[in-house]
Amino acid sequence: MLDRLEWKVVTLCAAAALLAACSKPDVGEPSSAPAPPVDAGSEPVSGIDYHSYANTDDYRTTHIDLDFTVDFERKVLLGEARLHLDRLNNKNNPLVLDTRGLRIDSVRAGGDGKFVDAPFTIGEESSDLGAPLTIKMPADATTLVVRYETSPDALALQWLEPQQTAGKRHPFLYTQAQSIHARSFIPLQDTPGVRITYDATVRTPPELRAVMSADNDPEAELDGEFTFSMPQPIPPYLIALAVGDIEFRAMGELTGVYAEKEMLEAAAAEFADTEAMLEITEETFGPYRWDRYDLLILPPAFPIGGMEHPRLSFITPTVIAGDKSLVALIAHELAHSWSGNLVTNASWRDLWLNEGFTTYLTNRIMQAVYGDERYYMEMALGYADLIDELPDLDDPDEALAVDLRDRDPDEVFTSIAYEKGSLFLYELELAVGRDVFDRFLIDYFNEFAFESISTEAFLDYLESTLVADHAESVSMERVRQWIFAPGLPEAAPVPRSEAFSQIEPVRQDWLSGRIAAEDIDTSEWTYHHWKRFLDGMPRQLRRDRLEDLDQAFRLTSAPNNEIAFSWLRIAIRNGYEPAFGRLEDFLKTIGRTKFIGVLYEDMMDAGMNDMARRIFEEAGPTYHPLAAKSIDTAIREQ
Ligand SMILES: [Zn+2]
Numbered sequence: 233m234l235d236r237l238e239w240k241v242v243t244l245c246a247a248a249a250l251l252a253a254c255s256k257p258d259v260g261e262p263s264s265a266p267a268p269p270v271d272a273g274s275e276p277v278s279g280i281d282y283h284s285y286a287n288t289d290d291y292r293t294t295h296i297d298l299d300f301t302v303d304f305e306r307k308v309l310l311g312e313a314r315l316h317l318d319r320l321n322n323k324n325n326p327l328v329l330d331t332r333g334l335r336i337d338s339v340r341a342g343g344d345g346k347f348v349d350a351p352f353t354i355g356e357e358s359s360d361l362g363a364p365l366t367i368k369m370p371a372d373a374t375t376l377v378v379r380y381e382t383s384p385d386a387l388a389l390q391w392l393e394p395q396q397t398a399g400k401r402h403p404f405l406y407t408q409a410q411s412i413h414a415r416s417f418i419p420l421q422d423t424p425g426v427r428i429t430y431d432a433t434v435r436t437p438p439e440l441r442a443v444m445s446a447d448n449d450p451e452a453e454l455d456g457e458f459t460f461s462m463p464q465p466i467p468p469y470l471i472a473l474a475v476g477d478i479e480f481r482a483m484g485e486l487t488g489v490y491a492e493k494e495m496l497e498a499a500a501a502e503f504a505d506t507e508a509m510l511e512i513t514e515e516t517f518g519p520y521r522w523d524r525y526d527l528l529i530l531p532p533a534f535p536i537g538g539m540e541h542p543r544l545s546f547i548t549p550t551v552i553a554g555d556k557s558l559v560a561l562i563a564h565e566l567a568h569s570w571s572g573n574l575v576t577n578a579s580w581r582d583l584w585l586n587e588g589f590t591t592y593l594t595n596r597i598m599q600a601v602y603g604d605e606r607y608y609m610e611m612a613l614g615y616a617d618l619i620d621e622l623p624d625l626d627d628p629d630e631a632l633a634v635d636l637r638d639r640d641p642d643e644v645f646t647s648i649a650y651e652k653g654s655l656f657l658y659e660l661e662l663a664v665g666r667d668v669f670d671r672f673l674i675d676y677f678n679e680f681a682f683e684s685i686s687t688e689a690f691l692d693y694l695e696s697t698l699v700a701d702h703a704e705s706v707s708m709e710r711v712r713q714w715i716f717a718p719g720l721p722e723a724a725p726v727p728r729s730e731a732f733s734q735i736e737p738v739r740q741d742w743l744s745g746r747i748a749a750e751d752i753d754t755s756e757w758t759y760h761h762w763k764r765f766l767d768g769m770p771r772q773l774r775r776d777r778l779e780d781l782d783q784a785f786r787l788t789s790a791p792n793n794e795i796a797f798s799w800l801r802i803a804i805r806n807g808y809e810p811a812f813g814r815l816e817d818f819l820k821t822i823g824r825t826k827f828i829g830v831l832y833e834d835m836m837d838a839g840m841n842d843m844a845r846r847i848f849e850e851a852g853p854t855y856h857p858l859a860a861k862s863i864d865t866a867i868r869e870q
Contacts, residue, residue, distance in 0.1 A: 233410050233587075234537030234564050236645045238862035239829025275635070278688040279425070281579040282637045283412050285355075285364035286421035290325045292318045293421050294465075298432040302442070302475050304403045307384040307391040313418050315376045327369050327376065330415035330422035332362025333383035339365075341373040350376070360640050362415050378419045388413035390533065390856050397476065397531045398494035398549075402440060404476035404531055406546065408539060408856070410469040411580055411641045420468055425578045425684045427465035434458045436475050443490055443528060445472040445541035450480035450488065464522060464542070465682050467576050472541040474528055483507060486520075491529035495549055499529045502552045503562055505601055510566060512600040517570050517593065518674040521681065525566060533823035535856035537561050540568030540590075550793040550824050557759035558794060560598050560610055567593035570677050576684040580641035584632040584715075585690055587645075588653015595654065609760040611658075611727035616767075618651035622719065630718035632656065633687040656714040659725050663705040664698060672698045687715060735764045743770070743777075749784035759794050766798035771805055778808045788814050797827050804834045812843070820851045825859040832863050836870040 276282065297314035317327070331354065341350035350367050357363040367376065382389065392404040407417060415422040434442040438456040446460035462471075481500045482488040484507025489499045506527065514520050526544050529552075538561050539546040545565035551558035571589030591614065599607030625646060628635060632653055634644050661669040679693065691711065699706050713721045741747045754761070766787075782788055787799040788811045800818060803811035819828055835844040844867060852860045 233539050233645065234561055235824070235826035236642065237408065237410075237535050237825060237856065238642055238858045239825050239833075240862050240866050276581055276637055279578050279686040281423040281425050283361060283580055283641045284421065284423035284425075285328050285330050285361065286423055286426070287325065287328045288421055288423065288426055290320055290323065291327050291369075291421075292320060293426055293428050294318055296418070296420065296428050296430045298418065298430060298471075299435075300432065300473065301435040302405060302437070304391065304405070304437065307389075309382045309386075309389070309417055311378075311380050311382065311418065313378045313380070313420065315378070315420065317374050317376065319372075319374065324369060324371050327367045329365045329367070329378075329419045330362055330412070331365045331419045332357070332413070332416040333386055334365075334416070334419055335381045335383070336365065336419070337379040337381065338377075339367055339379075340377045341367065341369055341375065343372065343374045347375075347377065361412070365419050380419060382417050385857060386413075386416040387858060388416045390535075392476075392531055392533055396533050396854050398492045399477050402437075402477040404474070406474040406476075406528075406530055406534070407472050408536070408546070409471055410539065411644075412469070414468040414471055418468070418471065422468050423579070424467035424469060424576050427467055427576070427682060427684060429465050430460075430462045430471060432460040432473075434460070434473065434475070439477070440475050441478040441490075442473065442475045443478060443544060444474075445470055445544050447523070448490070448526065448544060450482075450490075462542070466542055466573065467684060470541055470573060472539070472544070472546065474530070474546070476531075478528070480526075484510075486510060486523075487525050487527075489527045489529060490544070491549075492531070495529050495552070498552050498554075499527070499547075499549070502554070502556060503527055503547075503559060505556065505559065506562055506566070508601055509563055509597050513566060513570070513593070513597055516596065516600065516670060518677050520569060521574060522569055525569065527562065527565075532821055533854055533856065535823050535825045535859040537824065537826065538565040540565045540572055542569065542573045548824050550822055550827070553759065553792045553794075555758070555792075557792065560594055563597040563601075564590055564594040567597060574682060575677060575680040578684040578686040578689070580644050581633055581636050582685070582687045582690075583634075583644045584649040584653040585685065585687065587649040588632065588657065591650045591654035592657040595658075605729070605731050606758075606760070608727060608729040609731055609758075609764075612729040612732055613760060613763065614647075614651045614654065615727045618647045618655070621647045627718040632715045652714075652720065655720070655724060655727075656711075658727070659714075660698065660706060662725060664702045668698075668702070691715070731761065732764050735761060736768065739765055739768055749780045752784070754785065759792050762792075762795045763798055766795070766802060769802055773802065773806050775806075775808070778803070778806060779810075782808075782810065787811075793818075793822065793827065797831070800831060801834055804831065804838050804840065807838065816843075816847055819847050820854070823855045823859060825856070825862070828855070829859070829863055829866070833866055836867060841867075841870065 293315050295316040299312040301310040339350045339352045340347040352367045355364040388407045388409045390406055394400050394402055397404050412422055435457050436442050442458040444460045446462040452458055477492055478490050479493045479496055480488055480490050481496050483500055483504055487506040491499045510525055522542050524543055527547050528544050529547050529549050532549055534548045537548050551561045567590045572586035577583050577586045595611050598610050630648055636644055695708055699708055738752055790796040800815050832844050
């Protein structure tokens with residue numbers, strides 16, 4: 233995933249509710265009870281997922297057959313999930329699945345064509361984790377069929393009205409299951425420690441197309457029924473579905489783009505380098521194992537930058553800038569085909585194995601496709617994000633392996649997992665040399681392909697390979713400091729960009745009045761230069777200074793959303809009203825939380841509470857429910 237779903241994650245006590253929910257199961261006790269209570273001072277147990285009720289020591293799901301009927305009128309999925317299970321012992325304990333807000337109609341269990349009704353109970357719902365579905369299993373049953381209906385406010389599903397789409401004629405549905413929202417549209421063992429294959433049948437209104445994180449067929453007829461197969465085992469958070477007025481355009485032999493037709497042309501042009509990125513990543517880090525790599529461009533309400541669903545990454549349209557300046561997002565989602573989708577974090581504490589490796593790979597892909605200058609600029613911007621965020625984080629949350637017990641797992645999506653994780657790998661690269669480190673990464677991806685691993689499993693592997701072979705340049709003591717200590721180790725590498733070192737004097741010259749804005753040569757500037765130039769401005773600027781900038785560079789109407797965002801932050805801080813029309817338009821047409829959460833907060837800080845509330849009242853219903861909730865909370869708190 234790139235950037236967060238929620239603006240500020242609302243922390244809710246999970247474990248207490250979880251235990252209360254499971255205290256009196258009337259269908260027997262599973263042998264591996266859900267997450268144990270948290271003792272103050274204790275350490276989380278490696279490999280344990282504290283965010284799932286599933287008793288994965290008794291049963292493991294290997295495959296799921298899904299059947300969805302998409303009801304846009306009622307905003308629900310009518311679902312059937314057929315779970316194929318491995319029984320790991322002879323205890324015949326009840327099976328516990330994760331659910332959230334599902335109305336369960338029937339549960340049948342059996343195998344070999346013989347099924348019986350299986351007694352079940354649904355525990356109390358915890359606000360973080362949903363509710364456990366506990367099922368009494370007939371002896372030897374290895375298949376379970378659950379019929380159910382989702383709730384209209386299921387957290388994984390966003391139902392868009394036609395006016396929220398580019399075409400404005402048809403509704404649109406998409407799912408976003410990371411981190412623990414798959415349980416709101418499928419009853420399952422919702423932990424990244426379990427890997428499943430899946431097949432699906434999706435029934436839609438006949439004019440719409442369904443696509444999934446599976447073997448999409450762009451030629452599939454629009455007849456209201458689509459079938460899919462995902463033959464490689466994936467963690468449940470990668471199950472994804474979208475339904476809308478979607479068309480397809482090939483970009484290369486193995487790559488293509490799905491989008492509403494209004495965005496298709498621009499998206500295919502913007503992301504035309506995707507095939508080159510794929511080829512280069514294979515050359516450097518080993519084979520791509522998912523057959524095709526396509527992109528789905530979502531409507532602007534999509535709350536995050538991108539989501540790495542295998543074979544079909546979901547992408548925000550806000551990165552279509554016309555000049556490929558924001559395509560690092562594509563490199564990021566593609567890189568997840570190695571780090572994250574192929575080798576997965578066993579629990580959310582281990583997310584850095586997923587996002588840190590991906591951020592490192594993203595930089596490498598950008599360097600290979602676009603050259604050194606871009607590479608160093610992207611790295612320097614990422615580093616600046618990290619340094620910016622560090623003061624806002626509590627010490628324990630600055631470790632790469634974060635203790636998330638009793639917490640919403642989405643709290644782990646900070647720049648620690650991404651940028652500190654990447655910087656750690658960059659240090660390893662500098663220590664042993666790029667050739668050696670690349671060889672290590674290829675071996676690592678091969679060793680753990682299609683597995684979910686813990687931080688400790690990674691450390692064991694690192695110690696027995698790279699550290700054993702290069703003890704003179706890498707020590708486990710230093711590695712453990714990176715992983716378990718707050719902040720950055722002493723003398724950690726600092727990515728520097730030559731191009732950026734030229735920005736600072738230009739800004740100073742302009743600030744001191746030695747040059748006017750129109751005299752600044754920006755002809756070679758990309759978004760990266762602009763971001764550095766604008767984000768480095770002093771907090772307060774005089775009105776005539778703002779006018780000088782705006783007149784010279786038309787920043788209020790900047791087509792690049794990242795540049796517009798940086799400019800709008802300056803405008804809010806300084807009460808620059810000529811930009812407020814764009815600000816309102818921006819907040820009413822874009823749902824990407826990374827932008828809108830910050831802009832609302834800036835408005836509240838600047839005393840623009842009335843305007844913020846007025847815009848939110850109108851735009852809030854068009855945002856993703858989790859994004860809307862977190863912004864609503866932030867606005868109310870002030
Ligand atoms: Zn990511």
